[in-house]
Amino acid sequence: MEIINYEILKKYPLCDRCFGRLYAKLLHATNIERGRALKLYKALELEAKIKKAKEEGIDYKEELELLKVLVRSGFNKIRLKEVLDENIEKENCPWCRNIFDKQKIDRLLNKTIELLKDYDFDTFLIGTHIPNEIKELEKEIETEFMESIKQEFGREFGKLLAVKLNKMPNKEYPDIVVHINPYTEEIYLQVNPLFIKGRYRKLVRGIPQTRWPCRKCRGKGCEVCNYTGKKYPISVEEIVAKPFLEATKGTDAKFHGAGREDIDVRMLGDGRPFVLEIKEPKIRKIDLNKIAEEVNKDGRVEILNLEFGKREDKVLIKNTPHKKTYRALVECSEKINEEELKLLEKELENRTIYQKTPKRVLHRRADLVRIRKVYKVKVNKVDDNHFEMIIYCDGGLYIKELISGDDGRTNPSVSSILNKQCICKELDVLKVHDDENNEKININNIEGGNNGRNE
Template sequence: MDNITIDYSILNKYSLCHRCFGRLYAKSLHTTNYERGRALKMAKAIELELNLANLYNLLNGLNELNENSNDIGEIKETEEDIIKEIEIKKEELKNIYKSGLIEITNMVENIEEIKETEETTNENEKKYSCPYCRDIFDKNHLNDISEKILKFTSNYEFDTFLIGTVLPKKIKELEKEIINDNPMAESIKQEFNRMMGKMIVEKTNKVVEKTNPDIVIMVNPYNKRIELQINSIFIKGRYNKLIRGIPQSHWHCRSCRGKGCEKCDWTGKQYPTSVEEIIAEPFMKAFKGKEEAFHGAGREDIDVRMLGNGRPFVLQIKEPKIRKADLKPLMEEVNKSGKVEIHNLEYGVRKDIIFFKNEAHRKTYLAHVECEDEITEDEIKQLVEQMQNLTINQRTPQRVSHRRADLIRVRNVYAVSLNKIINSKEFELKIYCDGGLYIKELIHGDEGRTIPSVSELLNKKCICKFLDVWDVHDFEHEEEQ
């Protein structure tokens, strides 16, 4: 502590308790804030008492000198300076006493007068002994808050938690003034979080987790107000959509926007169900969540099936009351639907959403192509050869231009194979390509917005009659199957 300067002047303005004064130098000495503050005040009180003793000795010496000196004016001026210094030291000592260091009562003059002044102070000003902490660290006060936390969290299953402190505006402003960029200080938040966290650990045997807690408990220790942030749980896996005609996510009715009308039979939905709803329903019941969010690694059109190894997804259950459940029976319940199947289920984390939603995973499609004119097997084989490692310039398709930016995107087709010839006008292609390539437009060309296209390469008008997603390749090392 040789290089640390302790600023006691703050005690002349605010009667900070031992704990709050010690917190200003929390990083300077390994002990409690209370003990540190008390020790620093005591050291200052001793220093002031020694200073006063020296000043009184000087004053007595001047009095003796005054009796035998002819230069009375100069001595008188020095005497006045010493008296002023004595009054300053006495005021500092009094302020240290008023901040709670009652052990120095015998050092402070006019102690009864000080006590009488304190007793007649306005009740609103006298309500708390310290203007900074306002007694929030009182044992009974802390116990009231901890019991309230236990009551609030009793309906939720959790293993880990984190205490967060909310300070009133006036306290934040006062703290800013008191700390004043002091690098040795810690916020009152840090101390309260630490103490309350320890109490909850002792009462619940739960664990404090700073990175990814199950529950964040926000506390205003000044008015005992508590709010819970129940963090989501994440279930990740892969899904197959076995039938056409259902969207990936819930769609509000276009007419009533979810309110319910005659057109949607008062359901508020554009389609009776969705992949999201089929998967989420049993999980919401099991985990007793407030709401859910479905995050897929891309999406297929309503009329497209998702086959093969399935599409990766993350189901986010928000504000769950239950955090642990056997995933297998939930998977089996979804798979009974006959419309959607899920597999490879496991608990995930929030960052899985970023990986699944933001990564443009390569995909393998099975496209059922129908040509307006007849086509020979040789023409199909030539088409397959032309499409190997082909670069596609694709302007935003007309069918999605109302909800997508009008851009030209460059995508690659890496491999194409003939799956089977159905008849003289129809055949199936297996296409391995970049994510984000619109396959229907790759087939029909979208009036020249996709270049080249199957229609252009064959010089025949073609459409994609049926489309299936066969694989979503969510690992860089994974090759087209």
Template sequence: MELTIKRDKLIEEGLCDHCLGRQFAKLGYGLENYERGAILRYNKEVSKKDFVKDNIPKHSKIGGECCLCQGVFEKVEDYASLVCKTLKPYQLNSILVGVSLPQQMKEDEKRLWSKYGKQDAELIKSELNRLIGKRVLRKLNVEVDFERPDISPVVDIDKQKVKLQISSLLIYGKYNKYIRGISQTKWFHDRRVKSVEEIIAQPVLEVAEADGAKFHGAGREDIDVRCFGKRDFVLELIKPKKRNLDLQELERRINTYQEQVEVFELELTSKKKVKKIKGKRASKVYKALIVTAQEIDPDKLSKLKQLSGTIKQRTPQRVNHRRADMVRQREIYKLEPEILTANKFELIIKAEAGAYIKELISSDDGRTEPSVAQLLGCSAECERLDVIGIDN
């Protein structure tokens, strides 16, 4: 449809300058839609070359009301103020404003496009997002982020309310666990059991004023195993009000209010880090205290060298209620035994990620082959186990 004819028909529809100009939003550069609308309305004949700043009538201004927009552009400043008021309790550095339109307005826009085409048009939603967003950015002195903003406020035009979509705050770090009897994550079936997650999260939740937290660890140690290897983790804070955290002070606070867990190298991170540490398969070094049913023959200890290499482990009995029953192959890289008493010795073991160390020692009724018990020719149990190194 020739541009002037299309313009005339749209004016007959009773459109305001915003809604008129928006049908030609892809024409010209550096113009707002209401300025395009004014150019269209006050020039007898129009062509694509007329959409320049010099042709904007002096009396053009934001606002106006018509059957399509129902006067929403008259309230842009009010919507921006409502967004800022809703965001007042929150610290943020980036934002992306959105709107939710009444269904009738969206249907009216589709009807208009079905009659006159939409090849040069812009959604009314997009224009409102931009106009309200610009004002909010100026008022709050923050930046727009189209990928992962700290908060995305969505203005519900129908209900005159703002809904907030709040991005999690992610903190990366490493931890050591110095006592036994602490799980890595919460035990919902037994609240008496403490966890690394709760110990680390407690002071962070208080400072960030977050609704909750999720703990993402790079693997885990059993509840009765200590960890001295500085295990990677990401603490995900849900709906935090405070984001500009002093991480050095938080680290000090976590490490001084208790002695069970120590954290290191806290820093802000992203979802990519969670994916990376979840997929991490780092080999680990363990120190195991082993008790045998018989006195240890020092000569027999040399047989433990046969454990170096590939072992086969069927899913241990202690975890087969939650893991698939299958046989896995794992590599054992190093073993260093040291006799302590007649039936006790320490064993330093370096193993591939995913190796079951307790079963490597006991054999788990023959489900792990070879094993310490098998090679020594007597029952052997892991009395104490520590993670003393984690490869990065």
């Protein structure tokens, strides 16, 4: 079986680099070295055949034509002066079209460096774009050992840029992707987000986790929202993101939380895990502790345990289920006694809860039955009509409806067990449990009481 196809050179006068690229997965060498060696070998073979044919007086037209093909594709015709005396000119390679020319490469390097000068980054990646006609050519001449020209250009240009900038290429997590079309010399930057992960505590009621667009104008601004575009004036996202955007000079920020609490619910304890995604940052080296101090001065939100993250963290944080411990202040329509509260603790321990989507969120959530579990409940009587519950349960359980019953849509509920109408007057998240498998849960050690009620 013939592995090397020299016939392709009759239709396409490929330069040494491009001919060598057809067999890039064979022999550890550069494409130029490989292509030059293959042409040299063929030229030796053809010259030997031509000389022998001359001696024997037989036809060597086919060998001579292929020798001319080699010259048109860049082989040095001076080396063939004994057998080829025609004036044959080298033709332009239709595959690379001189995109590896030193002057062009230098021009692209200078343009890229100029675009990058305003950005703080450590790693980069070259994204090479090639015209459709080059893609079609590659399909036509493809071999099982071929490397795409975009792969070679990206690799070789990346090496040169790394030396110029003293930066490292990174295929998995580049800070910046330099997109280049070496044929048209178009260049643009893809500045990848900066991810910061940590935990937040929401110390006051009345603010949502993320920016809540006005339902009337959908964020455009109208009389209803006082032309702010927002239903609520501030959010945890905005309080946290503002100093990070200022420090990084990013264009925007996106807040990803491990679930979310209602607007009137506080997030206490050691906080809820979150990832802050900063879009197109110009500065990446920032002092996380200093920014945390600035956020915490606000008094409404605290952030802690900050560290730099990766893109996978935002997916992980949203897709990982977390059990939670809540503190709820319950108001009962009738007087309650200690015996009933002890019964409530017993009835809810390790109890499976069937919960239809609450009526209050039906406008934005699918109407289905969620099955969740309550693992442990601790109850403390406050007065004849109020008691405090510490509830350790699955994430995704609606606590307000666990208490009220939501007109029978949650079963069982505190109201159904006590046979009295109960409502949640105050609710706080005391803990978001990261790893229950390695964490021994004891809700007696999770404080409610004043820790839950003082604002």
